[in-house]
Amino acid sequence: MRFERTLGMRYVRAQKRHSVLTVCSIMIAVALITMICTVYTTYQGITRAAIYNEAPYHMLFEHITAEQAAEIGRLDEVESVETEPNENGTVKAMVLFCQYLDNEYIWAYNLQQKMDLDCLIKPYDPQTFDLIVNTKLLEADNLCLHGRAKLVQNLAILLVCLLFFVMALRMVIDTAFEISSKEREKQFGILQSLGAEPRQIVRILSTEGLILSVFGIPLGLLLGVLLSYLTYRLVLTTGIAQAFYSAGDIDKVISFHINPLLLGLSAAVGLVWVFFSAYGTGMRIIKKPPLEAITARAETVDKVSRFNPLAAFFGWKGKLASRNAKRNPKRFFVTVVSLTVSLTMFAALSSYMGIFKQSLLQSMQMDETTEEIIPYFTFALNDGGVLNEDNPPRFPELIKQMRDTGYFSRIENSNNQFVTITCADQSQHENVHLTYVNEDSYHSLLGDQQPFSYEELVKRGGGLLVNISEDEIPADAKTICFEEEYLSQISEAEYESKESDKESKIGFLTHNGETLYYERTPQDYEFPVCGRCMLDNSEDELNSEVSMIVMPEERWIGGDCYLFSNLQRDSYIAAFLKDETVYEPALQWLKAHSTDYLFDSENDAENPYRVYIKMQSTVSAINIGFTAMMIMIGLIAIVNMVNIISTGILNRKRELAAMQCVGMTRGQMYGMTVIECLQFTLWAAVAASVLTLLLLFLTTHLLNIVDLSEMKSKLFSWTEPLIKIWGGGIIAFLFAILASFLPLHQMQKEPLVEQIRNVE
Amino acid sequence: MEFLTIEHLRKTYGKGETEVRAINDLSFSVPKGQMCAIIGPSGSGKSTLLHILGGVDRPTSGKIWVDGEDVYAKNQKDLAVFRRRKVGLIYQFYNLIPVLNAEENITLPTVMDGRQPDKERLEQMLDLLGLKKRRDHLPSQMSGGQQQRVSIGRALFTSPAVILGDEPTGNLDSKNTAEILALLRESNKKFEQTMVIITHDDDVAAQCDRIITLSDGKLIKDEMTGL
Numbered sequence: 009m010r011f012e013r014t015l016g017m018r019y020v021r022a023q024k025r026h027s028v029l030t031v032c033s034i035m036i037a038v039a040l041i042t043m044i045c046t047v048y049t050t051y052q053g054i055t056r057a058a059i060y061n062e063a064p065y066h067m068l069f070e071h072i073t074a075e076q077a078a079e080i081g082r083l084d085e086v087e088s089v090e091t092e093p094n095e096n097g098t099v100k101a102m103v104l105f106c107q108y109l110d111n112e113y114i115w116a117y118n119l120q121q122k123m124d125l126d127c128l129i130k131p132y133d134p135q136t137f138d139l140i141v142n143t144k145l146l147e148a149d150n151l152c153l154h155g156r157a158k159l160v161q162n163l164a165i166l167l168v169c170l171l172f173f174v175m176a177l178r179m180v181i182d183t184a185f186e187i188s189s190k191e192r193e194k195q196f197g198i199l200q201s202l203g204a205e206p207r208q209i210v211r212i213l214s215t216e217g218l219i220l221s222v223f224g225i226p227l228g229l230l231l232g233v234l235l236s237y238l239t240y241r242l243v244l245t246t247g248i249a250q251a252f253y254s255a256g257d258i259d260k261v262i263s264f265h266i267n268p269l270l271l272g273l274s275a276a277v278g279l280v281w282v283f284f285s286a287y288g289t290g291m292r293i294i295k296k297p298p299l300e301a302i303t304a305r306a307e308t309v310d311k312v313s314r315f316n317p318l319a320a321f322f323g324w325k326g327k328l329a330s331r332n333a334k335r336n337p338k339r340f341f342v343t344v345v346s347l348t349v350s351l352t353m354f355a356a357l358s359s360y361m362g363i364f365k366q367s368l369l370q371s372m373q374m375d376e377t378t379e380e381i382i383p384y385f386t387f388a389l390n391d392g393g394v395l396n397e398d399n400p401p402r403f404p405e406l407i408k409q410m411r412d413t414g415y416f417s418r419i420e421n422s423n424n425q426f427v428t429i430t431c432a433d434q435s436q437h438e439n440v441h442l443t444y445v446n447e448d449s450y451h452s453l454l455g456d457q458q459p460f461s462y463e464e465l466v467k468r469g470g471g472l473l474v475n476i477s478e479d480e481i482p483a484d485a486k487t488i489c490f491e492e493e494y495l496s497q498i499s500e501a502e503y504e505s506k507e508s509d510k511e512s513k514i515g516f517l518t519h520n521g522e523t524l525y526y527e528r529t530p531q532d533y534e535f536p537v538c539g540r541c542m543l544d545n546s547e548d549e550l551n552s553e554v555s556m557i558v559m560p561e562e563r564w565i566g567g568d569c570y571l572f573s574n575l576q577r578d579s580y581i582a583a584f585l586k587d588e589t590v591y592e593p594a595l596q597w598l599k600a601h602s603t604d605y606l607f608d609s610e611n612d613a614e615n616p617y618r619v620y621i622k623m624q625s626t627v628s629a630i631n632i633g634f635t636a637m638m639i640m641i642g643l644i645a646i647v648n649m650v651n652i653i654s655t656g657i658l659n660r661k662r663e664l665a666a667m668q669c670v671g672m673t674r675g676q677m678y679g680m681t682v683i684e685c686l687q688f689t690l691w692a693a694v695a696a697s698v699l700t701l702l703l704l705f706l707t708t709h710l711l712n713i714v715d716l717s718e719m720k721s722k723l724f725s726w727t728e729p730l731i732k733i734w735g736g737g738i739i740a741f742l743f744a745i746l747a748s749f750l751p752l753h754q755m756q757k758e759p760l761v762e763q764i765r766n767v768e
Numbered sequence: 769m770e771f772l773t774i775e776h777l778r779k780t781y782g783k784g785e786t787e788v789r790a791i792n793d794l795s796f797s798v799p800k801g802q803m804c805a806i807i808g809p810s811g812s813g814k815s816t817l818l819h820i821l822g823g824v825d826r827p828t829s830g831k832i833w834v835d836g837e838d839v840y841a842k843n844q845k846d847l848a849v850f851r852r853r854k855v856g857l858i859y860q861f862y863n864l865i866p867v868l869n870a871e872e873n874i875t876l877p878t879v880m881d882g883r884q885p886d887k888e889r890l891e892q893m894l895d896l897l898g899l900k901k902r903r904d905h906l907p908s909q910m911s912g913g914q915q916q917r918v919s920i921g922r923a924l925f926t927s928p929a930v931i932l933g934d935e936p937t938g939n940l941d942s943k944n945t946a947e948i949l950a951l952l953r954e955s956n957k958k959f960e961q962t963m964v965i966i967t968h969d970d971d972v973a974a975q976c977d978r979i980i981t982l983s984d985g986k987l988i989k990d991e992m993t994g995l
């Protein structure tokens with residue numbers, strides 16, 4: 009063992025560049041795993057704290073005696089009991105456990121048997137039941153069976169998430185070990201030829217791995233914790249804590265958590281991977297006969313193809329570059345694959361993120377492009393039962409009052425009546441909306457496609473035909489005529505007397521708990537036509553398809569409201585809030601006038617601004633986390649690339665020197681290297697493009713199968729990931745050039761003879 | 769008593785048009801204690817033969833027997849043990865371990881075998897090789913001749929039954945050559961070692977017991993010098 013240790017240590021020290029890069033690889037791999045673990049722990053910790061903050065006990069006995077509380081406190085599984093006196097002399101006991109309970113209800117039942125607590129056997133009744141079991145906290149502390157099951161489930165999810173990264177990271181560490189220089193292989197070949205046994209070779213490599221891990225793993229843990237802490241601080245700047253918790257609770261709930269067990273796990277994963285890589289490399293080396301390693305004839309080209317696209321573009325430099333790639337196909341392959349994986353991860357993940365964010369925003373009443381929130385209240389305005397001259401429409405006055413509050417930027421009011429018109433060719437046209445709109449409604453309905461202003465509509469007396477073609481109503485028509493039924497209110501007695509008559513058209517409806525009976529009588533109507541327009545609005549499909557006759561509100565008030573019925577009529581009002589500061593007062597105002605208002609219960613649930621802030625901060629937090637992850641992925645790609653490329657250059661040290669000896673200029677040498685870098689970044693970018701598009705295509709397909717029909721049309725943009733990939737490719741290309749120029753530059757400092765000398 | 773036997777040995781590199789028959793149906797044997805020179809033009813397969821004898825390469829076909837054992841029938845571990853106990857290989861290009869100094873390079877096979885190197889023998893060896901002053905030097909701090917002597921020391925240190933040398937004096941001047949040759953001869957006599965030495969130097973060949981001439985991977989001449 010001694011000589012293996014000596015050799016391992018000497019190799020680590022002798023091959024500084026290789027050692028540093030391997031330490032970096034180990035460090036980044038461990039850091040990434042640590043980061044994921046820390047994010048998980050912190051999330052769990054905050055969730056637990058939030059639960060505890062709401063109810064700081066596992067079980068709460070509302071009415072027991074102080075003696076009973078003390079007795080409970082003496083049980084082994086109980087960590088602490090805090091009591092609070094009740095008015096009737098009993099105490100309220102908050103119990104925290106420190107041991108696994110299996111089933112908390114059975115535990116409570118047993119306790120009741122033992123201590124004669126009659127409170128526990130009463131049938132459940134929220135008024136009298138005295139035992140509160142805080143299942144959430146028990147679960148969070150893994151003290152009940154369900155909690156354990158949840159823990160296993162959570163760990164499984166964590167592991168699945170990790171698995172992907174762990175595999176990617178395995179590749180990083182592996183590359184660091186595997187892409188060791190030819191020189192190293194030669195060393196192990198010589199050792200073997202001197203009689204070193206396979207396991208001795210593996211031991212030397214393991215020693216190396218161990219030494220490098222001693223530096224890499226603690227640094228990785230440190231970097232991982234540091235980066236997650238940074239990410240955590242950054243996430244907090246989005247105000248996510250304030251969005252979800254009140255100021256007083258933030259201190260108690262929000263904190264950074266580190267789980268030593270998971271840190272240990274990260275370190276263990278790193279260590280295991282290092283040993284696997286060391287072992288794998290050792291096994292690969294000893295498979296070859298030692299002579300092959302010593303003479304290192306491996307990096308030669310067997311076949312040379314006539315046609316060479318690189319040569320066509322870049323002449324002899326291109327030819328050399330492409331042949332260099334072929335002499336170590338494995339290294340070329342690994343370089344391309346690792347870059348491809350990074351680029352694909354980057355593009356595909358950001359596309360998925362985009363969709364996720366979009367669906368989050370969509371679930372809000374939020375403008376996707378400006379990400380601005382425009383909440384509004386929709387409600388039906390009961391215009392006071394039977395409308396007639398004694399009971400004129402009241403909404404104009406109410407809307408005026410609403411406007412006077414100054415809370416609303418826009419109040420849209422519209423009244424609809426379905427009518428059936430007869431077309432020019434005598435066929436009937438169903439579903440024409442006769443719509444009475446106010447000015448705000450007119451704007452929101454027609455937008456910038458209105459043929460004339462609302463004032464003009466009022467002046468002309470109404471009758472704007474929207475989406476009604478000339479086939480239906482000729483261009484020169486001044487009026488439209490149609491037959492509709494008039495609903496007139498009748499008394500209950502009248503209704504009952506006519507019920508047996510099959511000819512009579514009677515019916516009833518309920519409104520505000522009151523039953524209104526009516527009778528239909530056909531009646532002819534004539535409406536003016538003052539203009540027409542076809543809406544061409546692909547965004548709002550609803551408006552572009554519905555045929556409408558648009559009338560000004562003034563006509564409704566002026567008498568049209570009595571045309572079709574004298575039953576109650578509802579006006580539909582959408583009131584858009586001015587800004588977030590008026591949310592509460594506006595709501596209060598509307599509630600205060602609620603004798604006339606029917607609130608849309610959905611929008612009454614929660615202040616949309618708060619929801620919006622929660623969403624916004626969640627989205628930004630996700631963005632930050634995502635960016636942190638992208639940075640790590642980028643780091644992995646860079647470390648890998650620098651490792652592979654610089655090794656490739658240094659392996660050819662003598663050869664490059666030889667070329668310079670026969671007259672290659674430095675510029676030409678750098679040029680050749682640039683082409684080599686271009687070669688594999690091109691391959692990687694093409695591969696990543698194909699892979700990403702394939703991934704996105706499959707995802708789209710999958711989403712279509714599970715049917716998210718609304719999202720279907722605007723799922724993924726196909727150009728965006730491509731731009732990202734090629735942008736990332738260019739950055740990778742620049743790093744590749746840097747990675748090859750640095751060792752080249754270093755080499756240039758030695759005289760050519762030195763470079764060409766057998767390097768030992 | 770034959771100590772080292774080669775039977776219908778073949779070694780080919782490449783396939784099809786580019787196939788090279790480095791060794792082409794070669795058979796001969798060397799008795800224990802014989803010092804045998806191998807000569808022949810460049811590319812005639814000398815180094816290939818030596819490497820196969822040393823257990824560091826693999827024959828395409830044919831068998832090698834050393835001390836009654838079929839070398840390439842061994843498993844990896846036994847082959848490694850064979851290499852460090854039975855054979856001392858002196859490479860044309862030294863192949864020293866760059867991270868170990870002269871002394872450590874010489875004792876490496878012993879250490880790898882899990883034994884303590886004999887201090888006295890080490891001093892003696894360093895003295896004989898004229899490396900006393902260089903014992904702490906790394907290969908990169910030594911000249912070609914010095915490195916060559918270290919590699920010879922490494923081969924001789926364990927006193928293996930077989931010494932294989934690929935132009936061990938190729939990088940040495942005539943005075944040094946004579947010294948090294950004397951050292952090899954002495955070791956050969958003292959430990960009754962079987963030696964196969966590749967050389968271009970007629971003087972060196974003339975001092976061996978037997979000269980085998982290879983050409984195109986075949987044995988074309990096999991003569992005893994009568995020493």
Ligand SMILES: Nc1ncnc2c1ncn2[C@@H]1O[C@H](COP(=O)(O)OP(=O)(O)O)[C@@H](O)[C@H]1O
Pocket residue numbers: 303305781782788789790808809810811812813814815816817
């Ligand atoms: N690893 C190898 N791959 C291909 N050909 C080889 C290899 N090693 C040796 N050769 C060929 O085998 C022949 C014999 O080589 P070698 O034994 O080194 O000759 P010598 O040592 O007699 O000069 C030569 O033609 C050489 O080109």
Ligand SMILES: [Mg+2]
Pocket residue numbers: 814815860
């Ligand atoms: Mg040779």
